[in-house]
Amino acid sequence: xxxxxxxxxxxxxxxxxxxxxxxxxxxxxxxxxxxxxxxxxxxxxxxxxxxxxxxxxxxxxxxxxxxxxxxxxxxxxxxxxxxxxxxxxxxxxxxxxxxxxxxxxxxxxxxxxxxxxxxxxxxxxxxxxxxxxxxxxxxxxxxxxxxxxxxxxxxxxxxxxxxxxxxxxxxxxxxxxxxxxxxxxxxxxxxxxxxxxxxxxxxxxxxxxxxxxxxxxxxxxxxxxxxxxxxxxxxxxxxxxxxxxxxxxxxxxxxxxxxxxxxxxxxxxxxxxxxxxxxxxxxxxxxxxxxxxxxxxxxxxxxxxxxxxxxxxxxxxxxxxxxxxxxxxxxxxxxxxxxxxxxxxxxxxxxxxxxxxxxxxxxxxxxxxxxxxxxxxxxxxxxxxxxxxxxxxxxxxxxxxxxxxxxxxxxxxxxxxxxxxxxxxxxxxxxxxxxxxxxxxxxxxxxxxxxxxxxxxxxxxxxxxxxxxxxxxxxxxxxxxxxxxxxxxxxxxxxxxxxxxxxxxxxxxxxxxxxxxxxxxxxxxxxxxxxxxxxxxxxxxxxxxxxxxxxxxxxxxxxxxxxxxxxxxxxxxxxxxxxxxxxxxxxxxxxxxxxxxxxxxxxxxxxxxxx
Numbered sequence: 311x312x313x314x315x316x317x318x319x320x321x322x323x324x325x326x327x328x329x330x331x332x333x334x335x336x337x338x339x340x341x342x343x344x345x346x347x348x349x350x351x352x353x354x355x356x357x358x359x360x361x362x363x364x365x366x367x368x369x370x371x372x373x374x375x376x377x378x379x380x381x382x383x384x385x386x387x388x389x390x391x392x393x394x395x396x397x398x399x400x401x402x403x404x405x406x407x408x409x410x411x412x413x414x415x416x417x418x419x420x421x422x423x424x425x426x427x428x429x430x431x432x433x434x435x436x437x438x439x440x441x442x443x444x445x446x447x448x449x450x451x452x453x454x455x456x457x458x459x460x461x462x463x464x465x466x467x468x469x470x471x472x473x474x475x476x477x478x479x480x481x482x483x484x485x486x487x488x489x490x491x492x493x494x495x496x497x498x499x500x501x502x503x504x505x506x507x508x509x510x511x512x513x514x515x516x517x518x519x520x521x522x523x524x525x526x527x528x529x530x531x532x533x534x535x536x537x538x539x540x541x542x543x544x545x546x547x548x549x550x551x552x553x554x555x556x557x558x559x560x561x562x563x564x565x566x567x568x569x570x571x572x573x574x575x576x577x578x579x580x581x582x583x584x585x586x587x588x589x590x591x592x593x594x595x596x597x598x599x600x601x602x603x604x605x606x607x608x609x610x611x612x613x614x615x616x617x618x619x620x621x622x623x624x625x626x627x628x629x630x631x632x633x634x635x636x637x638x639x640x641x642x643x644x645x646x647x648x649x650x651x652x653x654x655x656x657x658x659x660x661x662x663x664x665x666x667x668x669x670x671x672x673x674x675x676x677x678x679x680x681x682x683x684x685x686x687x688x689x690x691x692x693x694x695x696x697x698x699x700x701x702x703x704x705x706x707x708x709x710x711x712x713x714x715x716x717x718x719x720x721x722x723x724x725x726x727x728x729x730x731x732x733x734x735x736x737x738x739x740x741x742x743x744x745x746x747x748x749x750x751x752x753x754x755x756x757x758x759x760x761x762x763x764x765x766x767x768x769x770x771x772x773x774x775x776x777x778x779x780x781x782x783x784x785x786x787x788x789x790x791x792x793x794x795x796x797x798x799x800x801x802x803x804x805x806x807x808x809x810x811x812x813x814x815x816x817x818x819x820x821x822x823x824x825x826x827x828x829x830x831x832x833x834x835x836x837x838x839x840x841x842x843x844x845x846x847x848x849x850x851x852x853x854x855x856x857x858x859x860x861x862x863x864x865x866x867x868x869x870x871x872x873x874x875x876x877x878x879x880x881x882x883x884x885x886x887x888x889x890x891x892x893x894x895x896x897x898x899x900x901x902x903x904x905x906x907x908x909x910x911x912x913x914x915x916x917x918x919x920x921x
Contacts, residue, residue: 339419341477342369342466343486348416349461350494353377354501356459359517363491364506368483370466370474378458382430384438384450390428391440391447393418421445423473424466430459444469488513492533493579496572496606499529522555530557530606534570538563538604543650545607547642550634552611554642559604560653561596562896562903570604575616577608581625584849585609588636591852592643595769595859596894598901605643609635632849648893652730652905730890731905734882741873743882750909756885757873758898763888765866765899769859777809777858779824786822786834787815794842795820801845808854812838826854828861863899 339345346363353361356379366372382390393415420426421442431437437455441448467473477483484507495503495515505513515532518525523544531539542557559570573585585607593603617628629635727733731754732747743754790798795818802812809826822834837854844851871877877885889895889904898904 339416339423339466341486342373342483343490345369345373345420345424345463345466346375346487347490347494348420349373349375349463350491352416352461353379353459354494354498356380358458358501360502362504362506363487365484365487366508368477368480368507369487370477370480370483371464373463373466374460376458376460378456381432381435381455381458382428382438383432383435384452386432387428387430387438387440387450388447390417391421391426391442418442418445420463420466421447423469425464425468427462427464428459429453429455429462431455431457433457484512493572496526496529496533497574497577497579497608499525526556526606534606538570542604543646543653545642545646547638547645549638549641550631551615552609552635552638554607554609554638556605556607558592558607558643558646560650560896561593561603561647561894561901563604564593564597564601564901565604566601568602571602572606574606574608575618575627576610576613578618578627579625580627582627583847584629584632584636585639587847587850588639589643591636591850592640593647594852594856595863595899596647596897596901601901607639609639636850650896651891651893652889652895729886731886734879734886737877737882740876743877743885745882745886747907749911750907750913752905752907754886754889754905755898755903756871756875756877756882758902759885759889759895759904760870761863761866762895762898762904763885763892764870765863766892766894768862768866772858772862776807778827779809779811780827781824782822785815787819788822788835788838789819790838790842792818794818797845798838798842801841801851805841805854808858810834810837810854826858829857866899 339348342365346365346369350361350363353375356377358377358379360378362374362376364372364374417426417428422445425441425443427439427441429437429439437453438450439453439455440450467477478486487507488505491503491505491513495501495513499518502517503513503515504511515529518528520528523546527539538559539557541563542559545554545556545558547554568586571586571589573580573582573589575582575585589603589605589607597603615630617630727746727748729747732745732752734743735746736744737756738744741756743756745752745754795814798812798820799814805812809824809829810822811824812820812822815821820838822838825832825834837857840853841851844853871885896904
């Protein structure tokens with residue numbers, strides 16, 4: 311028996327406008343941060359150059375958004391409070407969307423669950439205001455106002471008190487609002503933003519000047535921090551009508567969670583699985599498991615190539631050609647990381663400096679002043695006499711002492727200290743190379759560095775000769791559903807290039823005829839099913855490539871210079887020059903840095919030689 315079937319035939323009713331708005335509000339407005347997002351996006355669509363946001367009690371008591379945009383006339387205000395009334399589109403083409411909003415649901419939804427007041431003035435009209443409380447629209451009244459719009463939303467969810475039970479603490483809601491404003495500010499560097507919480511300014515980003523990359527750099531430095539910009543590479547690529555710009559962090563600047571990943575499509579912040587998967591694939595063989603890349607990427611294209619009307623909060627998008635979008639992100643990131651060469655995060659050097667802690671001097675009894683320990687005039691005269699040149703040989707101060715053991719570094723001829731990684735000067739603990747540069751010193755992990763060099767060489771050889779495959783004595787039959795069999799066979803050519811040859815074997819089954827020669831003890835059935843899971847989730851799969859790279863990485867590890875081996879001066883300098891020429895040599899195969907640089911000025915500061 312169907313438990314959902316009623317005993318009596320249900321009656322179909324037309325829901326009233328107020329109920330419909332409350333239902334819509336449940337999809338559009340999940341929490342105060344959602345309301346802030348909708349109102350700020352409206353301000354951006356109105357052409358605002360300055361947006362001021364104020365909240366109280368995490369946005370539950372008050373949300374106020376003021377902008378200097380085009381404003382609205384008194385006749386516009388009632389329409390703005392009606393569902394599906396919008397100035398963004400005319401309804402003729404739902405793919406030709408060049409604005410943030412287009413459904414006409416945000417303001418009516420906010421008015422249905424809170425007390426909403428809009429005060430606005432257009433350039434050629436008088437100011438006016440309208441109030442909506444719990445879905446009941448009041449009359450339009452004259453109001454004094456500058457050009458632009460001020461939206462006051464008070465007592466959010468007072469009309470749906472059950473929703474208040476799902477609100478988090480004031481601090482958590484305030485943080486969510488701040489994160490929302492920061493994400494929007496990162497996409498609009500030429501717009502100024504301020505966010506005030508309970509009378510205290512918690513975020514401010516003045517409008518930036520200059521061309522795109524310069525303005526974005528300045529805005530991201532303000533929002534993400536200067537360290538982020540100092541440790542990123544610029545991304546600028548184009549393919550098939552898609553353009554990708556932004557900044558991607560070096561692998562050694564990775565994070566423990568995906569909290570520093572910001573993706574935008576036509577200026578709209580999105581959380582899209584396709585793009586997130588592409589970002590992860592771009593860093594596939596330079597990050598260890600459990601680490602996440604940091605990046606701010608902007609994908610722009612003709613609105614006809616992407617559908618933003620697939621999610622009520624417009625957080626997800628659908629591309630007409632998802633393969634092209636994913637391919638652009640992956641190739642641009644890999645190309646950018648390869649061009650970064652031997653660069654490593656400056657944060658590694660900062661952490662190294664922080665590890666050097668000068669031992670504080672022992673406290674002296676009583677009060678001490680600099681003058682208390684000045685030598686007497688007699689002591690000064692004696693000191694000068696002792697320092698005066700003399701024809702007599704100096705006494706053997708070491709006489710009577712046994713020869714002290716010392717670290718004896720190999721005599722190394724001067725090298726190119728002007729090179730990025732400098733010239734090798736010594737090897738310590740048979741694992742670390744000390745190199746001198748014009749402005750500091752570099753410490754290199756010889757095993758990790760050589761491991762990356764060998765790995766890149768093996769990958770290049772594998773790509774040139776294609777991955778060698780080995781025919782199976784008995785083909786392995788993998789039973790699948792007909793849909794899964796068709797899906798895996800659709801990428802048979804790509805798998806063949808990686809050494810995995812599959813063929814159809816009746817309805818709902820495939821036969822694995824050949825496997826990559828380097829993958830011993832391959833469980834072909836498990837691999838096929840894992841690839842299918844990736845295809846279902848992301849539309850693409852790098853799982854086979856990742857397994858091959860893991861084998862190459864293991865081969866590189868065993869074939870590289872081992873820790874504990876003494877290296878000659880020529881070998882050390884050759885290693886440094888190879889690192890400078892090899893892409894991605896700033897980190898080993900596991901994502902750890904291969905070298906650390908200390909600036910001379912920082913070293914002098916450690917020893918108190920410079921303030």
